[in-house]
Amino acid sequence: MTDSTPYGELRVNYEGETLDIADVCPAPLAQFESWFEDVLAAKLPEPNAMVIATATKVGQPSARHVLLKQADARGFVFYTNYDSRKGRELQENPKASLVFPWFAMYRQVVVIGRVEKVSREESAEYFATRPHGSRIGASVSHQSEELASREELDARWQSLAERYPDEVPLPDSWGGFVVIPESIEFWAGRRSRLHDRIQYVHGGGVNVSMTDATQWTIRRLSP
Numbered sequence: 001m002t003d004s005t006p007y008g009e010l011r012v013n014y015e016g017e018t019l020d021i022a023d024v025c026p027a028p029l030a031q032f033e034s035w036f037e038d039v040l041a042a043k044l045p046e047p048n049a050m051v052i053a054t055a056t057k058v059g060q061p062s063a064r065h066v067l068l069k070q071a072d073a074r075g076f077v078f079y080t081n082y083d084s085r086k087g088r089e090l091q092e093n094p095k096a097s098l099v100f101p102w103f104a105m106y107r108q109v110v111v112i113g114r115v116e117k118v119s120r121e122e123s124a125e126y127f128a129t130r131p132h133g134s135r136i137g138a139s140v141s142h143q144s145e146e147l148a149s150r151e152e153l154d155a156r157w158q159s160l161a162e163r164y165p166d167e168v169p170l171p172d173s174w175g176g177f178v179v180i181p182e183s184i185e186f187w188a189g190r191r192s193r194l195h196d197r198i199q200y201v202h203g204g205g206v207n208v209s210m211t212d213a214t215q216w217t218i219r220r221l222s223p
């Protein structure tokens with residue numbers, strides 16, 4: 001990178017489809033699923049990748065991508081190492097924000113909410129569906145800790161792969177979190193930066209359900 005790197009000149013004119021309160025589904029899960037179908041149809045790379053932002057209890061944020069593995073009435077589920085940086089942060093400060101960055105469609109979805117661990121049974125059920133190498137990988141990686149060398153990781157992988165050629169036990173430190181939304185925003189990029197932003201806001205007070213339209217108000221935000 002040099003002083004002449006043209007960050008400031010990189011500019012795309014967003015010409016996405018319009019989005020209006022009258023267009024969206026009454027409950028947010030159906031709206032998310034409808035956009036996700038569009039993303040799958042458009043064959044975007046890593047369609048279920050999302051950024052998750054977490055923070056320590058004193059408010060130091062950190063963010064990274066994870067993969068959405070389930071979206072249902074409860075919220076958005078992903079899997080990770082509970083002892084990783086994000087895992088520790090989510091346990092000391094159970095709040096998160098998600099961003100689905102669907103650039104090629106001029107769309108993003110932003111979720112803000114609180115987080116709970118999914119049950120051990122649910123994590124075990126999903127873990128069992130992962131390829132053998134990924135199950136071994138989850139077992140050998142002390143995610144986010146300093147590692148002396150690549151060789152050390154490969155040696156650990158090799159030794160566990162020999163020890164568990166078929167069934168791999170679910171590591172204590174590995175499992176899912178569900179992000180339970182208090183708001184979900186659907187953003188559609190439009191001409192001259194006059195984007196459409198339609199946000200579902202939870203009324204509070206009851207168990208959040210992304211399928212119960214009566215729990216949500218829908219409003220338009222300024223771009």
Ligand SMILES: Cc1cc2nc3c(=O)[nH]c(=O)nc-3n(C[C@H](O)[C@H](O)[C@H](O)COP(=O)(O)O)c2cc1C
Nearest residue numbers: 046049064065066067079080081084085086087144
């Ligand atoms: C597209 C993509 C998907 C990823 N999916 C996951 C995931 O589902 N779970 C996970 O723990 N890490 C995933 N990672 C790795 C994380 O971004 C991150 O490096 C790792 O979880 C450690 O993060 P932390 O140290 O902030 O806890 C993914 C990375 C990318 C680029």
